[in-house]
Amino acid sequence: MNLVTHILDITLGSQAFTVPMHKFKNTKGKFTCSKVELFYGGIVAATFDFNKCTFTLTIKNTSFTAAAGKTFFGIAFASFSGSDVVTLP
Numbered sequence: 001m002n003l004v005t006h007i008l009d010i011t012l013g014s015q016a017f018t019v020p021m022h023k024f025k026n027t028k029g030k031f032t033c034s035k036v037e038l039f040y041g042g043i044v045a046a047t048f049d050f051n052k053c054t055f056t057l058t059i060k061n062t063s064f065t066a067a068a069g070k071t072f073f074g075i076a077f078a079s080f081s082g083s084d085v086v087t088l089p
Contacts, residue, residue, distance in 0.1 A: 008033075008046060010057070011074040011083075017059060019044050031078070038062075048077055055080070 008019040017038060024031045029050045036044045042062030048055045057075065074083035 006076075006078070008044075009074070009076040010044075010059070011072065013071040017042060017044060017062075019046065046077075048080065050078070050080075 007021055008024075010017040010019075019033055019036050019038070023033045023036045024046075025033070031048045031050075032046070034045045038044060043060045045058045045060075046056065055075075055077075068088050070085050070087050072083065073086045075081065
């Protein structure tokens, strides 16, 4: 559990989604949160499996202000961070 000392930060365009650390359950290097309602709209579910070096992420019930086309996507959690430019429909 000492890997998780910060929040989960998700960025899409100019929008930020934040999930507090206490919403995650830890099972031997696998951190999960399910149906976390964000106070500014949206529901997040995420799994970070540091044993397999994988993650899954779902954001529901929100509107993205980013226009269709290419936009910035970033994620940071524990010792992982990454970003890319993605294409929105």
